[in-house]
Amino acid sequence: MQHLPLIDLLVILVYLLSMVLVGVYFSRKNKNAQQFTTASGSIPGWALGISLYATFLSSNTFLGVPGKAFGSNWNSFVFSLSMPLAAFFAAKYFVPFYRTNGEVSAYTHLEHRFGPWARTYAMVCFILTQLARMGTIFFGIALTLQALTGVDMKTIMIVTGICIILYTVMGGIEAVIWTEVVQGIIKTIGAFLVLYIILREMKGGISDIYRIGMAENKFSLGSFDITDFSSSTFWVIFLYGFFINLNNFGMDQNYVQRYHTAKSEKEAARSIWLCVYWYVPVSLLFFIIGTALYAYFAEHPELLLTIKQQVAAEKNVDINSLKPADYGDKILPFFMVSKVPPGLVGLIIAAILSAAMSTISSGMNSSATVFLKDIYQRYINPNPGPKKELKILYIVTALTGILSIAFGIALIGVGSILDMWWELAGIFAGGMLGLFLLGIISKKAKNAEAVTATVIGIVVIVWMSLSKRFPPELDHLKSPLHVNMVIVVGTLTIFLVGLLLTRLRKQN
Numbered sequence: 138m139q140h141l142p143l144i145d146l147l148v149i150l151v152y153l154l155s156m157v158l159v160g161v162y163f164s165r166k167n168k169n170a171q172q173f174t175t176a177s178g179s180i181p182g183w184a185l186g187i188s189l190y191a192t193f194l195s196s197n198t199f200l201g202v203p204g205k206a207f208g209s210n211w212n213s214f215v216f217s218l219s220m221p222l223a224a225f226f227a228a229k230y231f232v233p234f235y236r237t238n239g240e241v242s243a244y245t246h247l248e249h250r251f252g253p254w255a256r257t258y259a260m261v262c263f264i265l266t267q268l269a270r271m272g273t274i275f276f277g278i279a280l281t282l283q284a285l286t287g288v289d290m291k292t293i294m295i296v297t298g299i300c301i302i303l304y305t306v307m308g309g310i311e312a313v314i315w316t317e318v319v320q321g322i323i324k325t326i327g328a329f330l331v332l333y334i335i336l337r338e339m340k341g342g343i344s345d346i347y348r349i350g351m352a353e354n355k356f357s358l359g360s361f362d363i364t365d366f367s368s369s370t371f372w373v374i375f376l377y378g379f380f381i382n383l384n385n386f387g388m389d390q391n392y393v394q395r396y397h398t399a400k401s402e403k404e405a406a407r408s409i410w411l412c413v414y415w416y417v418p419v420s421l422l423f424f425i426i427g428t429a430l431y432a433y434f435a436e437h438p439e440l441l442l443t444i445k446q447q448v449a450a451e452k453n454v455d456i457n458s459l460k461p462a463d464y465g466d467k468i469l470p471f472f473m474v475s476k477v478p479p480g481l482v483g484l485i486i487a488a489i490l491s492a493a494m495s496t497i498s499s500g501m502n503s504s505a506t507v508f509l510k511d512i513y514q515r516y517i518n519p520n521p522g523p524k525k526e527l528k529i530l531y532i533v534t535a536l537t538g539i540l541s542i543a544f545g546i547a548l549i550g551v552g553s554i555l556d557m558w559w560e561l562a563g564i565f566a567g568g569m570l571g572l573f574l575l576g577i578i579s580k581k582a583k584n585a586e587a588v589t590a591t592v593i594g595i596v597v598i599v600w601m602s603l604s605k606r607f608p609p610e611l612d613h614l615k616s617p618l619h620v621n622m623v624i625v626v627g628t629l630t631i632f633l634v635g636l637l638l639t640r641l642r643k644q645n
């Protein structure tokens with residue numbers, strides 16, 4: 138703990154302890170699986186909305202977005218701009234569908250439509266997505282705390298992981314949601330605090346940030362060329378964001394499970410819009426932070442030497458070859474070490490921890506729910522009894538946390554956190570959203586069409602994901618599309634091929 142004063146360590150320890158105690162408090166209520174997974178439908182809409190917001194605002198946003206804005210521009214903010222459109226469809230169609238359906242698992246419907254394979258396939262995609270999400274978040278926590286404390290990244294992931302596992306296992310979904318309410322508020326305060334400190338350190342304040350940002354094209358949302366899908370244009374990111382958010386609101390167990398915790402369908406739909414109203418402006422705040430950091434270090438280039446030396450040593454490259462994008466994720470932690478006064482550092486770290494813990498805890502709880510409903514009760518024991526159900530939920534929750542820690546450790550040394558997460562999310566989510574849309578939109582599509590369309594979609598997704606690694610002699614076989622188009626093309630392939638095969642069958 139070579140960098141942090143005692144007061145900051147106390148703030149962090151108090152925060153971690155309080156989260157564990159929340160789990161202890163709610164553990165008294167967990168008498169059955171329904172309480173553990175849906176809180177028996179007792180959560181008010183406003184709390185649920187903040188909980189959804191807190192899940193969206195992970196440490197990938199807290200660290201990855203400023204790092205992305207520092208290294209490039211505001212192109213990634215287009216992801217946030219796509220949220221209202223996805224929220225409209227979710228509130229109007231998905232929430233009523235799930236509330237009427239009554240199944241806590243988001244994937245039970247797929248079995249009713251296409252058979253057990255569809256349910257299992259979607260469940261596997263979901264769990265892989267969760268492990269990727271939680272792994273990148275653990276990596277983000279470790280990246281920050283290592284810069285501030287000097288502690289080994291693996292140790293940081295293990296210690297924070299144990300705390301998250303404890304309160305999630307003990308408290309269930311109710312503990313997850315109410316801690317997320319607190320965490321959502323803390324992380325928002327932390328973001329405003331970071332921006333205030335940066336502005337205080339700038340010579341000309343906001344005017345300097347605007348001047349430098351405009352000169353370096355930092356406020357650009359990307360090219361508006363509607364014909365270019367090979368680079369990160371406005372439309373590529375908008376499409377990516379729309380399909381990812383549609384998948385989040387419509388198929389991600391993290392969100393679907395929460396619809397069942399609300400007191401009513403109206404409250405569940407309202408929570409989606411509350412999430413959007415909070416997330417869009419706050420995500421913009423993080424882009425402003427990234428641009429402000431760029432402007433600050435443009436005025437103090439000598440301060441970058443330390444971090445550039447560290448990154449050059451890690452990557453084993455010449456320091457002069459480094460670009461801002463190569464060390465963007467390390468900028469915010471470095472600034473905190475250098476300029477944030479004692480006491481406030483602990484509060485900001487607590488905000489970063491809350492950003493991570495909210496997403497990880499909900500991912501662990503929803504993964505355990507999916508395992509119980511879609512694997513154990515479907516294939517092993519349909520009626521295990523209340524005690525057995527709770528035991529399985531406890532074990533799988535803890536196991537999911539351990540696996541995500543291992544995934545985070547495996548990510549040590551990667552580049553941009555945000556880029557890594559977006560690519561993995563697109564790959565894993567692209568294969569199930571198309572199948573889901575085929576099932577609810579095309580009432581006449583049958584199992585044969587769904588299987589064929591899904592296999593073709595998977596082949597397309599694998600090709601788009603791996604072709605960028607093809608050797609030069611196979612350049613003609615590489616995908617011409619940007620990697621963020623994987624979920625778009627994968628989803629549309631499964632959905633449209635399924636519709637086409639259904640129509641052909643009807644004609645014959």
